[in-house]
Amino acid sequence: MPLETTSPLPQHRRHGSSAGQPLTRRDGVLKVTGRATYAADNHPDGMLYAVTAVSSIARGRVTALDVEAAKAHPGVVEVLTPANRPPLAHDPDEKMPPFGFRVEVLQDDTVRYVNQPIAIVIAETPEAATEGAALLNPQYEVEPARTGRESGERFDPEVIGIGAPARTAHGDIEAGFAAAVRVTEADYVTPPQYHNAMEPHAVVAQWDGDRVTLDMPNQALALSCASHAAYFGIPAENVLIRSPFLGGGFGSKAILNGPQILAILAARMLDRPVKLALTRAQMYGPVGHRGRTWQKLRLGMDEEGRLTALHHQALCTTSSFDEFLEPAANASLPLYASPAILAEHEGLRLDVGTPGPMRAPGLASGSAALEVAMDEAAEACGMDPLDFRLANYAETEPTTGKPFSSKALRECYAEGAKRFGWSGRPHEPRTMRDESGFLVGWGMGTAVFHCPHFPAEARATLRADGTALVETAGADMGQGAWTALAQIAAEALGLDPDQVELNSGISSLPDGGIAGGSGHTASAGLALHNAGEDAIARLAELATTDPASPLFGAGNIGVVARAGRLHRRDDENRSESYAEILARAGRSDVVGTAKAARDPAVASAHAMYSHGAVFAEVKVDPDLGQIRVARLVGAFAAGRVINPRLVRSQYFGGMIWGASFALHEEAIADRRTGRIMNADLAEYHVPVNADVPSLDAILIPEDDPYVNPIGVKGVGEIGITGTVGAIANAVWHATGVRVRRFPVRVEDLIISREFA
Amino acid sequence: MGYHMSLSIRLTINGLKREIALDDPRVTLLDLLRERLHLTGTKKGCDRGQCGACTVLVDGRRINSCLSLAASLDGAEITTIEGLADGEDLHPVQAAFIAHDGFQCGYCTPGQIMSAVGLISEGNAGDDPERIRELMSGNICRCGAYQGITEAVLEAQKDLAERNRRDAA
Ligand code: FES
Ligand code: FES
Numbered sequence: 075m076p077l078e079t080t081s082p083l084p085q086h087r088r089h090g091s092s093a094g095q096p097l098t099r100r101d102g103v104l105k106v107t108g109r110a111t112y113a114a115d116n117h118p119d120g121m122l123y124a125v126t127a128v129s130s131i132a133r134g135r136v137t138a139l140d141v142e143a144a145k146a147h148p149g150v151v152e153v154l155t156p157a158n159r160p161p162l163a164h165d166p167d168e169k170m171p172p173f174g175f176r177v178e179v180l181q182d183d184t185v186r187y188v189n190q191p192i193a194i195v196i197a198e199t200p201e202a203a204t205e206g207a208a209l210l211n212p213q214y215e216v217e218p219a220r221t222g223r224e225s226g227e228r229f230d231p232e233v234i235g236i237g238a239p240a241r242t243a244h245g246d247i248e249a250g251f252a253a254a255v256r257v258t259e260a261d262y263v264t265p266p267q268y269h270n271a272m273e274p275h276a277v278v279a280q281w282d283g284d285r286v287t288l289d290m291p292n293q294a295l296a297l298s299c300a301s302h303a304a305y306f307g308i309p310a311e312n313v314l315i316r317s318p319f320l321g322g323g324f325g326s327k328a329i330l331n332g333p334q335i336l337a338i339l340a341a342r343m344l345d346r347p348v349k350l351a352l353t354r355a356q357m358y359g360p361v362g363h364r365g366r367t368w369q370k371l372r373l374g375m376d377e378e379g380r381l382t383a384l385h386h387q388a389l390c391t392t393s394s395f396d397e398f399l400e401p402a403a404n405a406s407l408p409l410y411a412s413p414a415i416l417a418e419h420e421g422l423r424l425d426v427g428t429p430g431p432m433r434a435p436g437l438a439s440g441s442a443a444l445e446v447a448m449d450e451a452a453e454a455c456g457m458d459p460l461d462f463r464l465a466n467y468a469e470t471e472p473t474t475g476k477p478f479s480s481k482a483l484r485e486c487y488a489e490g491a492k493r494f495g496w497s498g499r500p501h502e503p504r505t506m507r508d509e510s511g512f513l514v515g516w517g518m519g520t521a522v523f524h525c526p527h528f529p530a531e532a533r534a535t536l537r538a539d540g541t542a543l544v545e546t547a548g549a550d551m552g553q554g555a556w557t558a559l560a561q562i563a564a565e566a567l568g569l570d571p572d573q574v575e576l577n578s579g580i581s582s583l584p585d586g587g588i589a590g591g592s593g594h595t596a597s598a599g600l601a602l603h604n605a606g607e608d609a610i611a612r613l614a615e616l617a618t619t620d621p622a623s624p625l626f627g628a629g630n631i632g633v634v635a636r637a638g639r640l641h642r643r644d645d646e647n648r649s650e651s652y653a654e655i656l657a658r659a660g661r662s663d664v665v666g667t668a669k670a671a672r673d674p675a676v677a678s679a680h681a682m683y684s685h686g687a688v689f690a691e692v693k694v695d696p697d698l699g700q701i702r703v704a705r706l707v708g709a710f711a712a713g714r715v716i717n718p719r720l721v722r723s724q725y726f727g728g729m730i731w732g733a734s735f736a737l738h739e740e741a742i743a744d745r746r747t748g749r750i751m752n753a754d755l756a757e758y759h760v761p762v763n764a765d766v767p768s769l770d771a772i773l774i775p776e777d778d779p780y781v782n783p784i785g786v787k788g789v790g791e792i793g794i795t796g797t798v799g800a801i802a803n804a805v806w807h808a809t810g811v812r813v814r815r816f817p818v819r820v821e822d823l824i825i826s827r828e829f830a
Numbered sequence: 831m832g833y834h835m836s837l838s839i840r841l842t843i844n845g846l847k848r849e850i851a852l853d854d855p856r857v858t859l860l861d862l863l864r865e866r867l868h869l870t871g872t873k874k875g876c877d878r879g880q881c882g883a884c885t886v887l888v889d890g891r892r893i894n895s896c897l898s899l900a901a902s903l904d905g906a907e908i909t910t911i912e913g914l915a916d917g918e919d920l921h922p923v924q925a926a927f928i929a930h931d932g933f934q935c936g937y938c939t940p941g942q943i944m945s946a947v948g949l950i951s952e953g954n955a956g957d958d959p960e961r962i963r964e965l966m967s968g969n970i971c972r973c974g975a976y977q978g979i980t981e982a983v984l985e986a987q988k989d990l991a992e993r994n995r996r997d998a999a
Contacts, residue, residue: 103928273873
């Protein structure tokens with residue numbers, strides 16, 4: 075496949091602004107030379123190693139641990155079990171607001187899932203700690219594992235996801251179905267998936283009296299300081315988290331977990347620094363996952379193929395002791411117009427670790443089912459899948475009637491379809507073959523993701539030499555935050571990005587909000603933008619009140635900051651450099667600060683989403699049923715693009731996650747024991763390079779005056795949505811087989827009568 | 831510490847000859863590099879030979895350092911990501927990874943780059959992207975930077991072939 079099919083990087087250059095330019099990553103050199111330090115790369119003097127021993131059963135009690143044997147192993151310093159674990163100041167069986175989960179930190183001898191920590195061994199070397207943990211030889215009293223729909227305990231949840239209502243109704247759903255001339259109904263299943271960031275969760279903890287420094291990958295610095303402080307009974311300001319680089323997060327590094335807390339506790343107890351890094355297998359339990367769902371979709375259509383009713387039900391799994399329910403059915407709320415929409419969730423408790431937010435929580439699973447259901451409905455109406463979606467295009471938010479802050483989805487459909495060649499799609503399935511005889515199919519799906527905005531703070535310092543330092547405690551887990559945030563700050567400061575130093579990734583800086591929900595660039599970016607403007611305003615104040623300045627008296631007229639100089643707004647020839655202004659004022663710097671949040675009035679008056687359209691081509695071996703994605707074209711509209719190079723990479727990453735959801739990823743539990751049979755990177759399939767086809771991401775321009783003053787929406791998660799359905803629909807178009815269980819597998823095709 | 835037979839090995843690491851007293855025979859090359867020598871550029875993603883994050887060159891060949899016992903490598907010559915650049919001058923593969931955005935979080939990157947360097951120096955890369963995708967498939971990138979990685983390897987291989995031709999001429 076040619077690589078040249080990728081679109082050239084567009085240049086959304088603002089006049090005199092670096093924002094919109096495809097700069098390469100600021101941290102590029104550090105990352106390609108191995109000098110970027112991730113948490114586990116730290117080695118403070120006197121450091122010990124911690125390794126957790128984890129349960130191999132899903133439910134029951136630990137009845138014995140051979141602590142003697144572990145302690146006798148050379149190099150082992152201490153073994154923590156429920157018998158000697160020092161107290162914590164917060165009850166781990168209580169949730170911690172705003173969205174802390176219950177954690178397993180050796181509070182008792184119960185086992186609630188496989189891979190739960192049941193002891194932690196601390197030793198002088200990693201080898202000794204590992205061997206010590208193996209020597210514990212746990213004995214259990216085993217209770218039957220609840221691993222599926224039949225054995226789990228059903229319940230009606232109060233909330234789903236993070237605080238969303240479990241049921242949302244718009245219009246009269248039964249009246250909607252009564253008015254339909256056609257109704258389609260089907261069940262869909264999505265599997266448990268694990269984040270599997272390449273960097274395992276790790277922490278290096280160092281105590282100094284009642285202060286602790288944590289080198290730890292972290293997506294929510296301020297929040298994590300507060301939560302850790304509560305566990306250790308110290309003020310939040312006594313916790314310093316350093317997270318300059320994260321080796322991927324995808325949601326799993328935003329929430330506290332037991333193993334890290336235990337390692338921090340061990341460091342305090344032993345008064346020595348302690349490092350803990352989970353093994354890959356240990357990441358399948360205590361650090362969250364995407365819960366399994368069973369979904370039912372019922373769609374009613376009128377004569378013209380317009381929806382009269384859209385009913386989405388989801389049964390979502392959680393652990394036996396806490397709740398995070400994938401808000402899957404809510405995927406049906408923002409996208410398609412219908413006089414009646416009903417989204418409902420039910421919970422199912424299993425003996426698994428508590429699920430958590432994983433890249434595009436809810437929308438990934440929900441959109442997978444919805445987009446296939448839309449394809450089936452289009453087929454039932456005899457309509458082209460794209461025409462069917464256009465017939466149901468929502469001009470306002472379907473369930474609220476609110477206007478969208480911006481929505482360039484039509485353009486996404488049009489541009490994506492054009493680039494893909496969608497108009498040449500034969501309507502009938504199983505009608506295309508390539509030159510080698512493979513079955514070829516084309517499918518599409520709509521992508522959507524919300525635009526949250528987290529409160530954030532920032533500081534901008536203009537320095538005597540005319541450069542600037544900008545600061546906010548943000549997180550770069552690969553999205554390119556260090557680069558994009560510096561571009562936003564540079565624009566506000568009227569400087570080149572090279573003249574702007576960005577400090578971030580450490581909790582002692584102003585709160586940069588949460589790197590999650592695809593809201594980080596907008597949230598931390600707006601804070602930096604405002605801090606930059608504040609610094610410029612203070613600088614302008616110095617100049618316009620100084621009779622010696624060419625800008626004297628321009629206070630009411632205003633000044634423009636550009637290329638390191640302030641210019642009179644009405645006479646651009648009168649200007650002065652930042653350095654000159656500061657020098658004459660005898661100042662070494664001028665500091666601007668800002669707090670930023672979304673304006674609640676604007677927020678409540680508008681529905682805010684990023685949108686996109688994804689088109690997929692698959693090829694299927696007619697004999698073996700093997701499926702390959704040959705092409706993916708995505709067109710996305712997500713407000714203003716700060717750095718098209720990085721944004722394109724985010725879309726690519728999301729689309730690859732979509733391909734992974736559609737065809738690869740699934741954690742498989744042994745029904746008898748609850749053990750995950752593929753808890754490693756060989757058997758839990760994530761795409762490798764050869765699985766990834768030619769990708770094309772089109773960046774559709776979109777001006778959004780409401781979403782926030784910098785017009786930025788989110789791009790990190792939307793790429794998964796739409797892609798999953800597009801691929802599954804392409805498999806149907808290639809083969810005539812409709813698979814409603816993810817991932818779509820060879821066996822789903824070859825056992826089907828239609829395939830033969 | 832009873833396992834502490836003192837075992838001494840000689841390694842040349844990034845051009846530097848070192849005499850290393852191994853404190854434990856169980857130490858893998860990866861844990862020797864990371865935890866003893868504090869060469870932490872090489873990453874651990876699985877410790878099982880399944881992800882490629884720990885790829886280094888041993889006597890010019892790509893290996894997963896997590897699968898190799900340090901004690902078995904006496905006399906070997908090892909190149910890690912820290913030894914690739916010439917001072918501040920990046921190796922062409924490193925430069926190409928930046929130019930093509932061949933990474934996001936950067937955690938798999940040292941392994942990807944070492945694999946690419948090995949691939950190219952073995953004369954295996956060629957100019958067919960399909961082949962490069964296949965041969966780079968031992969290195970997982972969960973961020974999904976594959977398109978950039980493939981482009982970077984293609985460009986670096988072209989660049990290096992060019993240099994070799996010039997050197998030969
Ligand atoms: S850490 Fe060696 S292959 Fe994964
Ligand atoms: S860049 Fe994050 S895993 Fe490859």
